[in-house]
Amino acid sequence: MASTSGGGRGDDGRPPQMQPVRSLSRRMTRAGTMMIEPNEDESIIDSELVPSSLAAIAPILRVANDIEEDNPRVAYLCRFHAFEKAHKMDPTSSGRGVRQFKTYLLHKLQEEEPTSDPNEIQTYYQNFYVDNIKNGEGRKTPEEMAKLYQMATVLYDVLKTVIHPARIDEKTHMYAKEVERKKDHYEPYNILPVDVGGAKAEIMKLPEIKAAIRAVCNVQNLPQPRVHSASTNPNEVEREKARTFNDILEWLALVFGFQRGNVANQREHLILLLANVDVRKRDLENYEEVKPSTVNKLLEKYFKNYKSWCNYLRIESFLRFPPGCNEQQLSLLYIGLYLLIWGEASNVRFMPECLCYIFHNMANEVHGILFSNAYPVTGDTYEAGAPDDEAFLRNVITPIYQVLRKEVKRNKMGKASHSKWRNYDDLNEYFWDKRCFRLDWPMKSEADFFIHSDEISQRPNERHDQVSHGKRKPKTNFVEARTFWNLYRTFDRMWMFLVLSLQIMIIVAWSQSGSILNIFSEDVFKNVLTIFITSAFLNFLQATLDVILSFGAWKSLKFTQILRYITKFLMAAMWAIILPITYSKSVQNPAGLIKFFDNWIGNWLHQSSYNYAIALYVLPNILAAVFFLLPPLRRIMERSNMRIVTFIMWWAQPKLYVGRGMHEEMFALFKYTFFWVMLLLSKLAFSYYVEILPLVKPTKLIWDMDGISYQWHEFFPNATHNVGVIISIWGPIVLVYFMDTQIWYAIFSTLFGGISGAFSHLGEIRTLGMLRSRFRFIPSAFCSKLTPLPPGYPKRKHLEETVDERDIARFSEMWNKFVHTMRDEDLISDEERNLLLVPSSSKDVTVLQWPPFLLASKIPIALDMAKDFKGKEDTDLFKKIKSEYYMHYAVVEAYESVRDVIYGLLEDEPDKRIIREICYEIDVSIQQHKFLSKFRMTGMPLLSDKLAKFLDILLNGNEGDETYKSQIINVLQDIIEIITQDIMVDGHEILKRVHFQSGDINTGKKEQRFEKINLHNQDTSWREKVDNLFLSDTFLLVTFKESAINIPQNLEARRRMTFFANSLFMNMPDAPRVRDMLSFSVLTPYYEEAVLYSEDELNEENEDGISILFYLQRIYPEKTDQLREWVSFRGQTLSRTVRGMMYYRMALEIQCFQEYTGEIATDDGYLSSASNEEFMNRARALADLKFTYVVSCQIYGNQKKSSKGSDRNRYNNILQLMLKYPSLRVAYIDEREEIINDKSQKVFYSVLLKGGNKLDEEIYRIKLPGKPTEIGEGKPENQNHAIVFTRGEALQTIDMNQDNYFEESFKMRNVLQEFDEGRRGKRNPTILGLREHIFTGSVSSLAWFMSNQETSFVTIGQRVLANPLRVRFHYGHPDIFDRIFHITRGGISKASKIINLSEDIFAGYNSTLRGGYITHHEYIQAGKGPKVANGNGEQTLSRDVYRLGRRFDFFRMLSFYFTTVGFYFSSMITVITVYVFLYGRLYLVLSGLEKEILQSATVHQSKALEQALAAQTVFQLGFLMVLPMVMEIGLEKGFRTALGDFIIMQLQLASVFFTFQLGTKAHYFGRTILHGGSKYRATGRGFVVFHAKFAENYRLYSRSHFVKGLELVILLVVYQVYGHSYRSSSLYLYITFSMWFLVSSWLFAPFIFNPSGFEWQKTVDDWTNWKRWMGNRGGIGIVVEKSWESWWESEQEHLKHTSLRGRVLEILLALRFLLYQYGIVYHLNVAHGDTRFLVYGLSWGVLLAVLLVLKMVSMGRRKFGTDFQVMFRILKALLFLGFLSVMTVLFVVCGLTISDLCASFLAFLPTGWAILLIGQTLRGVLKGIGIWDSIKELGRAYEYIMGLI
DSSP, X not given: OOOSSOOOOTTSOOOOSSOOOXXXXXXXXXOHHHHOOTTSOHHHHGGGOOOGGGGGGHHHHHHHHHHTTTOHHHHHHHHHHHHHHHHHHOTTOOSTTHHHHHHHHHHHHHHSOOOSXXXXXXXXXXXXXXXXXXXXXXXXXXXXXXXXXXXXXXXXXXXXXXXXXXXXXXXXXHHHHHHHHHGXXXXXXXXXXXXXXXXXXXXGGSHHHHHHHHHHTOOTTOOOOEEEXXXXXXXXXXXXXXXXXXXXXXXXXXXXXXXXXXXXXXXXXXXXXXXXXXXXXOOOTTOOSOOHHHHHHHHHHHTHHHHHHHHHHTOOXXXXXXXXXXXXXXXXXXXXXXXXXXXXXXXXXXXXXXXXHHHHHHHHHHHIIIIIOBOTTTOOBOOOSOSSTTHHIIIIIHHHHHHHHHHHHTTTTTTSOGGGSOOHHHHHHGGGXXXXXXXXXXXXXXXXXHHXXXXXXXXXXXXXXXXXXXXXOOOSSOOOOOSTHHHHHHSHXXXXXXXXXXXXXXXXXXXSSOOGGGGGSHHHHHHHTTHHHHHHHHHHHHHHHHHHHTGGGGGGSOHHHHHHHHHHHHHHHHHHHHHHHHHHHHSSSOOHHHHHHHHHHTTOSOTTHHHHHHHHHHHHHHHHHHHHHOHXXXXXXXXXXXXXXXXXXXXXXXXXXXXXXXXXXXXXXXXXXXXXXXXXXXXXXXXXXXXXXXXXHHHHHHHHOOOOOOSSOOSOTTOOTXXXXXXXXXXXXXXXXXXXXXXXXXXXXXXXXXXXXXXXXXXXXXXHHHHHHHGGGHHHHHHHHHSOOOTTOOOOSSOOSSOOHXXXXXXXXXXXXHHHHHHHTTSSOHHHHHHHSOOOOOTTOSSOOOOHHHHTTHHHHHHHHHHTOOOSOHHHHHHHHHTSHHHHHHHHHHHHXXXXXXXHHBOSHHHHHHHHHHHHXXXXXXXXXXXXXXXXXXXXXXXXXXXXXXXXHHHHSOTTSTHHHHHHHHHHHHHHHIIIIIIBTXXXXXXXXXXXXXXXXXXXXXXXXTOOBOTTXXXXXXXXXXXXXXXXXXXXXXXXXXXXXXXXXXXHHHHHHHHHHHHTTSOOOOOOOGGGSOOEEEEEEESSOOSSXXXXXXXXXXXXXXXXXXHHHHHOOSOOSSHHHHHHTTSSOHHHHHHHHTHHHHHHHHHHHHHHHHHTOBTTBOOOSTTOHHHHHHXXXXXXXXXXXXXXXXXXXXXXXXXXXXXXXXXXXXHHHHHHOTTEEEEEEEEEEEEETTEEEEEEEEEEEEEOSSXXXXXXXXXXXXXXXXXXXXXXXXXXXXXXXXXXXXEEEOOTTEEOOXXXXXXXXXXXXXXXXXXXXXXXXXXXXXXXXXXXXXXXXXXXXXXXXXXXXXXXXXXXXXXXXXXXXXXXXXXXEEHHHHHTTTOSSOOOTTTTSSHHHHHHHHHHHTTOOEEEEEEEEEXXXXXXXXXXXXXXXXXXXXXXXXXXXXXXHHHHHHHTHHHXXXXXXXXXXXXXXXXXXXXXXXXXXHHHHHTSHHHHHHOHHHHHHHHTHHHHHOGGGGHHHHHHHHHHHOHHHHHHHHHHHHHTTHHHHHHHHHHHHHHHHHHHHHHOOOOOOOOOSSOOOSOOOXXXXXXHHIIIIIHHHHHHHHHHHHHHHTTTTTSOHHHHHHHHHHHHHHHHHHHHHHHHSSTTTXXXXXXXXXXXXXXXXXXXXXXXXXXXXXXXXXXXXXXXXXXXXXXXXXXXXXXXXXXXXXXXXXXXXXXXXXXXXXXXXXXXXXXXXXXXXXXXXXXXXHHHHHHHTTTOHHHHHHHHHHHHHHHHHHHHHHHHTSOOOHHHHHHHHHHHHHHHHHHHHHHHHTHHHHHHHTOHHHHHHHHHHHHHHHHHO
C-alpha cells in the first residue's frame, strides 16, 4: 500500500510506518494539544503525535487531515474511526502517552460537527475513486498515485466500519477490489519506481536501468520456494502454499526469510549498481543486456574479502558455478544474497568475517537448492522456503546481537577494563579461526560462541538490564591493557633505536676528544659493541611484555601461537644471558658485574666468542633488512597461505588475517626512507653536539667530586660519584632527547610539505591581481580539466593562448552559477555579482565578452592614453592599448554596444544614416591607419561623460515621466554634436551629405535631427544591449577607475574564487562524462545539533545584553535578507551542511546540460536549457542515478513526538529540509512498543524517509534485532544503521560541522576518477582524502588560532602523511570511501565502546590493515568547523595501533608513531620534562648539592654546569611546532602575509593558548591510559557570546591545569628561595623563563580568553557564584554545576574503577609532594642545622597535631555547635590560647622566625595535598575506617585555597 503517512504495507502484517518513539527522558507524554505550537495547523499535527503503541491509526488521521477541507464530515468519520480503533487496541490506556492522546482526540471530535448520513462516505469514496484514481492513471506521478491509493484504502476501511456490509453497493466493492489489486504497485519509492504505475519516470527510460532490471528480474530456472503448511486440518496436511516472486532478491527472501523493506532496498541498490557500472564507456545504441564483465567485476569486488577469508582458513569457497549454469544469474544471486545479509545485519555489519561465515553457509544452501537439493553428508533434502519474512533476523542476526549486547553490559558503561569484556573485534576475530565452524549451520545455541550467554547468572534484586555476571569468555588474539608499556610493546624498534643511539653517543662523547670519529678507535668501538647487550635486554623486555599483556587471550589462541610467544621469550632470555657472558671474556681487566661473569664461566670461552655471538644475534635483523629492500617478496610471502611459507614466516610475525603484506612499492619506499634518514641524521647530530657532548665535561667533574656535605638527612651519605646529581642533570636531557624527534618531524614535514605543495601548483593564484592576470586561461583550463571532450575532439596537451568561444560558453554557465550561489550565500552584493558575471555571448559584438570586473577602469584609462598620446601613428596608439590584454576587449565591446544601442533607438532613416556614416568613417580610418588624423582625441573625455549620462538615463529613468524622452533626446543630440564637431575633423561633411541625400537642404531643419526615438519598439534588443552594457561597461565609463580592483570585498568569496581558479591548473584526472562517472553517496550522521536557528535563539540576550544576531552582525556586516537562514548558514548547522551537499546535484545537472549542448554545439555557443523541459528531466534522472544524500537523524522520531519546543523545532526544520530538497533522504531509528506474546516490548527499526506533499513519507522500514546504539559508540552506530540506504560505488562521509561549495562540487567526478582501475597501476585507493577549509576563523581570536592550527594539519600535514610517508588515515574529514571495499570489511568506522571513541581514524586503520591505500588530494576542498579530538589515549591501547606498529616497516612505523599517538605522548613528555627538571633542581637545592657543586672551584671555573642547566630551556619553548602553520600560510597566501599573521597571533597571545592546549593533551592522554574514563565531550557548535563563570572554568581546568600550575609555582619559588644566595638571578631567569611562561599560561589562559574576563562586576559575580557552589552539599541527583561535592565526586570517578596497577601508580606519583617537607624542614631556623631524621619526624608530629586540632574543631561544630554552644566556644578559646602558648614558646625558646612560618607553609601544603591524593586513591579503605569525611573536608579546604589564589 502506498502511503504518505507510513500506513500498512499490504498484507505483510507489519506495523504501520512513521511510528513515533517515546521520549528518551522517560517522562510522561503530554497531551497532543500541549505539543502543538500556536502557529501550527492542529489538523496536520495530530497524525504525527500518535503514540507508539497506536501506530496503526496514524494513516487514518493523515487521511482525515488531507480531506478536511474537501469534506469535513467524512474527515470526522475518519477521526471517529481512529478513536474507536485506538480504544480497541488499548482499552485500558496503559501504553505510553495513550491516555493523553485519546483525550486530545476526543476533545477534537467534540469540537467538530458529526455527519448525520453515514452513507455520505460511500458517495464520497466512489467520487474520490473516479476523480482521482481512475482518471489519474497514467497522468499523475507515482508519488501522487501512491498517496491516492493509500487514502482510498483508508476510506474503505472507515466505510466498512460505518456502514453495514449489506448496504455497501456493488460499485463500491468493485472499486475496493481494484484498489486492493493495484495498491502494491504504488508504494512509495526511493529513486527507482520499479513496478510502480502512473506516469513513466524519466529514470526508468534509461537503457542502463532497463538492462539492469532485466538482469535482476531473470528468474528462469529458479525453483518455486514452498513452505509446509502448519495447519492440522487433515485435508491440508502436507499441502504446500506457493508464493510468487518477480526477481532474484524476492526468491532469496522467500527461501531465507528476509524482510520486505530490506528486499526492496537492496533491489534498488543492486539495480543502480549494475546500471552505473555497466553503462561506463558503453555505446547506448542497441543497449539491451548487462555485460558479463560488469557482473564479474562486481562479483570480484564484493567477494574479494570472502575469498581471502576462505584462503586464509584453507576452506573451499562456495562461490561455485557448475558447468552449464547461467553464470550471470548465479553471480547476481550471490551478490544479492550478500547484500540482503548485509542489509539486515544491523550491528553485525561491524563484523565482516562473521558476515563471511553467514554467507558461506547460505551460499552453500543456494547451491544445494539449485543443483543438488540435498545435504552432502546426510542426504536430507533442503527445506526450501522460510516461514516468514523475519526468519533470517530471528534465527541468524538476533542471536549474534544478543551476544554483543551481553558482552557490552560487562563494559559497565565504559568503567570496566577492556580485558573484562569482548568487543566487536574480539567477536569478529572468532571467525578468523576454523573453530568458528563449530557453530554449525543452522547455528546451534549451545555452541561455544553462545554458551557463556546462557550461563550468565542474575543476582537478587538485579534488574534485567543491569551488568551481566558469570562465566567470561577470553579475549581473542589481543588484550587491550591500560599501561604505558603499550607504547614500548608496539613501537619497540623505535625505542631500541633511540636507546642504542643514545648509548653510542654517550660512549663516544665520553672518550677523550669527544670527536665522533673516535668511534673507529679500538677501545671506543669495543665499548660501542655493548649496544648488542642493551638490545638483548630490550628484546627480552619486549618478549616479556608480549607474554604478560597477551595472557588474557591465550585461551583463544592456537597452540602454535602460544608456542611462539614462549619460544620468543626463552630466546630473548637466552641472548640476555649469552651476550653479557661472552662480552665479559672480551674485556681486559674486567671489573664489577663483568668480573663476576668472567669468574663464573672461567676460561672455556675464547675472547672472540662475543663477535660470533653478535653475528648470530644480528642474523635475523640482516634477513629483515633484505626483506625490507625487497618489498614485493615480503608482500607475497606474508599474504601467502601455503603451509611451507606460513611455517617460514611463523617466527617473523603471528598469523593474523589482517596486517599482511602492508609493504609499499620501491619508489614509495625510497621516498619515505630518504625522509627519515635525513631527519634522523639531523636529529642525532643535533642531540650529540647540543644535548650530550656539552654535559659530558661537567658530568666527569661531578663524578670525581668527593667530600660533599648535605644540608638534610642523607640516607646514603657514603655513596660515591654523586649519582643523584648526575641523574638530576641528565634526566631532563634524556627526556628531551626522546621527545625532540617530534620537533624534527615538524621541521622536516614543513620543508617536504612546502616543496610538495609548490610542485603541486598550490598558491599560484592567491590574490585578485593574480586571478585577473590569468583569467583568460581559466576557460580553456576549465574545459580541459572539468568538462569531457565532445566526440571527435582531440585531447589538449597544454593551455592555448587563443580563447575558444565554445570554451567561454561552457565556462560561463558554471562560473555564473558559481557567482549566483555566492550571492545566495550573501558573500557578495548585487553590484559585485553583476561585475563578476560573464556576459552572455552576443552575435553583434565581434570580441569575446569578459566579466566586467576584468574590464573595470579600462575605458577611462584608454581615453586618457588617447587624449595624452603625442605620437602621430595609429599603430603606436593601438599597440599601446592592446598591450593591456583586457583593454582592447573593453574598447571594442563598449564601442560596438553603444553603437547598436543608439542605432536601435532611432526612428528616422536619415538619423540612422548619420550613425552608419560615422561608424563607416571610424572603421575605414582604422583600416587605413588614419584614425588620429581624422579624429581629435581631446574630445574623448567629454564624450565619455555624455555617454555615461545617456546610459544612466536609459536604465534608471522613469518611462512614465514626461521629461524622460526629452532627456534622452537632449543627451543624444549632445553626443552627436560632440562627435561631429569636437572629435571628427570632417564631421560636418557627414551631416551635409546626409541632409543632401535626404532632400532636405533647409538648415533650420538640421537642428531637429535625432528628435524621434522609439522607446516602445517591439524589438527590445536595444534594451538588452543597454542592460549588458550596464553590467559590463557603464562603470568603466564613469570616474571610478579603481572600483573593481577589490571586487569582491568579502575575504571568503575571494578565497573561494582564487582557490577554484588555482585548482584548474593543478594535476587532476580528466573529467568523464556524467554517465561514465562513478556513482556516489554522501552520508551525514546527525543527533540533536542545531538545524536552523529560531528567532528566539537569535534574539536571546546574555547577561551583557548581547545576542547571537548582534554578535554575527559585527562579524559579518553583509546585508541580511532572510534572517534565520542567514545566521544558520554562518554557524555549524545541519541546514548549512545539507545546502552544501545538495550542490553536488546542482553541479551534476549543469554538467548533464553541458554534455547535451556540447553534442549539438554551434560555433556561436550552445542552446539554452530554459525551454527544454524534456532534457531537464533527463538531467534530473542522471543526477538521481549518480548521487544520493542520506542524513542519519538518529532520534528524529523522538524529536517528532517530544513535548520540548527545541526538539519540535528540530523536527520541523528537518521536515522542511526534506520538502525543500526532494532528493534528500533522512534515516532514523524508530522505537515502537508492540505486543509480542501478550507483553509490551520495544521494537526498533531503521527507517528511510523522504519529503512528501506536506509531511514526510516512509520509503523503507527494516526491523532491527535490538537497539543498535546501546552496543557501541553512538556516532558509528548511527552511521551504520543508515549506510544500507546509501548507493553507489563511492561514499563520502560528511560530519555535522562541514560544508560544501558549488564550484568544488563541479570537480567531484574528477576526484572520483582517482578510484579508476589502472590509474595507479595495480593498486587503487580505498580512501580518497580531501582538503578542508576551516571556516570558523573569523569568529574570535581563539577560533583563528584553532583554524590556523587545524588548517596546517588538514593541508600540509596530510599532504606529507599521504606522500611521501604513506601513513594517512581517516580523520573525520570529507574523505571519500571505496564503498564496496569498506562495506565488505566492517564499514566506515569502528564502534566498540570507549576503545573506538575516535571512531573515524579507526576506519583508516582498518582500511590500511586490510590492504587499503589512502591518498590525499588538494585540488578539491570542503568547508569544516574545527572539533576537539578525543580518544587518543584509547588508541594507544587498541589492537589496530599495535598491529600497524608491528607490521609496518621501520621507517613507516616511525611515520605512524609521530603522526598519531606519538604526538600526544611527546606532548606529555614535554610536560614531564619540566617536572623532572624542577624536581631535580628541588633535590639539588634542598640537599645542598647544587650549592656545593656551583661553589666548587673546578666546576665554577669551567662554567660548564650552568650551560648544561640552561641548555634544555630551548626545547621547552616548542615554537618550532608552528612551522607547518607558517609554511602553509606562506605557500597559499604569501610569506609576507604568513609573517604578519604569525606576529599578530603572538600579539593576541596565541602562544599562551597553545601552551594551555599542551597541558590539556598531556593531562587527559596520561589519565586515559592509566585509568580510562575517556568519553565524548561535546564542545558545542553554536556561537559563544557569553561570559564563562569562574566556577565553570574551575570545574573544567582545575585538575588539568590549575593544580599543576600551582605545583610548578611552588617548585619555582622554592628553587629561587633556597638557591638565591649562591646563584645569580639572571641564571635563574634564563633557566626558568619558559617554565614561568608555561605556569602563567596554565593559570590565566581561561580568564584571558574569557569574554569580559577582567570586568570588575563580572569578577564580583563570579566570586559570589563560586562561593555558593563551594558551599552547596552534594547528593543523589545534584548536578556538578550546582555543588562542589558532586563535582569532587565526579572528578574521582576514574579512580573508582581503575585497576590495582593504576592505584599503585597514583600513590607513587603522589609521594613526590612529600619531598618539599623533607627538604624544607632542615632549612628552618628552628632546626639549627640539625640533619638528623628526628627533625623530619617532629615535622610530621606538628602536621598531625594541626590536623587533629582541625578535626576536633570540625567534630565539635557538628556535635556541640547547636546544643552546647557555650561549651563549644570554651573549647575553641582553649585551643586558641594553647596555640598562642605554643607559638610563644617556639619563638622565644626555640628560635622560630616568621620566615620559618612561611617556609612551613610551603612544606606542609604539598604534604597535605599528598595525603588528599592518597586518600582519594584509597577511598574504599578510608570509608571503611570512617575518616572519608575528613578527607572530603581537607579537599574542600584545598579547593578554597586554590580558588583564592
